[in-house]
Amino acid sequence: MAVVRVDPETDKAPVSVQLSGVSKTYPTRGAPVQALSPTDLSVKSGELVVLIGPSGCGKTTLLRLIAGLIKPTSGTVDIVGTNLWRNNRRQGDAASEMGVVFQEANLFPWLSIEENVALPLQMRGSDKADRSRRVQALLDLVGIGGFGQRWPRELSGGMRQRAAIARALSYDPDILLMDEPFGALDAMTRDTMNIELQRIWMETSKSVILVTHSISEAVFLADRIILLSPRPGRIDSSYDVPFSRPRTTELQSTIEFQTIASTLRKRLTEIS
């Protein structure tokens, strides 16, 4: 756990993720692809930031750079004040502050749903009774409580994705990185999951960086929405979302909500 210190003079929350001039160019068989041009981004501790943008604009790339799954071509990534890459090596301490939910569920097919969710805890050496209690609570939380004993292949895509969310939550990381976590869910479940995510986030003061294609999901969840534009990927604009918490589904039908949503939609259409 990082020591979280609030600077009393400026009264600003500490920064949990800081990107300075971070860019990514993928080498390919043909010409190298610049997926992200040099980007600055700062996410405060406890902030919920949503990334949105057209397909291929570098959202996944940005998230993987923060997670330390790929190394930036230039610039530095700081996680709670620690440089993520030192001497070309990913710093394990900084990395273990983060939990990642991928665009695909990425469950291990040889582990039951339960065992998949328990995997991070097992690797951290938590004891068995604790583990199974925690895993059951998490499965209930994401709404697949009765499926712990099943193989991943026996679950639907949406259920697998929920298990992946439970796995990322299992070790209670300070920073949650989510790449279209609810993309495979139906509208109803998606609303429920949004409300659950808001609840978890409010209870645990995690920083969340979430990628989505859904404008209403973005406006519903975010403290701040960051719009990315393609070719090459860069931050186009950012929007503060001032609604009080906890937000409810009724919020979505208010004029204020619709105004932000349509501003976003307009800008998205322009840059696509």
Add this chain to the structure above:
Amino acid sequence: MSEPTSPDGRSSFLDSKWLPWVTTPVLLLAMIATWQIYVSRSGVSAFILPAPMAVAHAWIDLLGSGRAWHHVLMTIYATLAGFAWALVFGVGLGTLIGRIRWLEATLTPFIVATQVIPKVALVPLFIVWFGFGITSKVIVAAVLAFFPILTNTVLGVKSVDAGHQDVMTSLNASRWEIFRRLELPSSMPYIITGMEVGIVLSLIGAIVGEYLGGASGLGFLLVSRMNAYETDGLFAVMIHMTLLGFVFYFGIGFLRRMLIPWHQSANM
């Protein structure tokens, strides 16, 4: 698993999994009947083709003979010992080759070269080097089973899913943990497929080794029946060998269901 159904929705016997349980005995009986009819009609010499009943008698004699069981045990030992070596080296080297680029580049030409040699051609050499005892048979069995296990392991290690790799990286897993919790289980279906091919080759290796040298094992027994012109006995030994092959093959199938119950192949 749901029962297969025909287009009109009714479960058809032709699609059912019980079909082989009926057709196999029927076809076997038909073959034996044809064999019997051919032998009695053509009057072919019993040295060339003995009648089914003569073979059955010879086989029952073999079952009752303690000496024959000794030979069976020797063949089982050579097969399993050779197979075990092949497994250790095949999986070990396969894991390294699958992961270390330069090692693969360096070793591939040699592996291909040794793979295209008809390996049974090496048997006389092994006998010269390791003698007429059991060692040379174990080595032949090991050499034959080694390659399918090696190549399947390499394939398995290389087929580890990139998304799964990301999960382990994001969980800050150590090299050992990545091997134990991801690479090994993920290549297990491939390794087992290699073992399925390998165990049968091990048996062949052991038997070929016994043909050429020594005084024990089913291969030796077969050659001695041939030299004694006991063709019905020859058939009886062949039945033993076939049954042994089945036992080994199904043994691996059992392992498959034990080790990878999560895999589709375990439910077939």
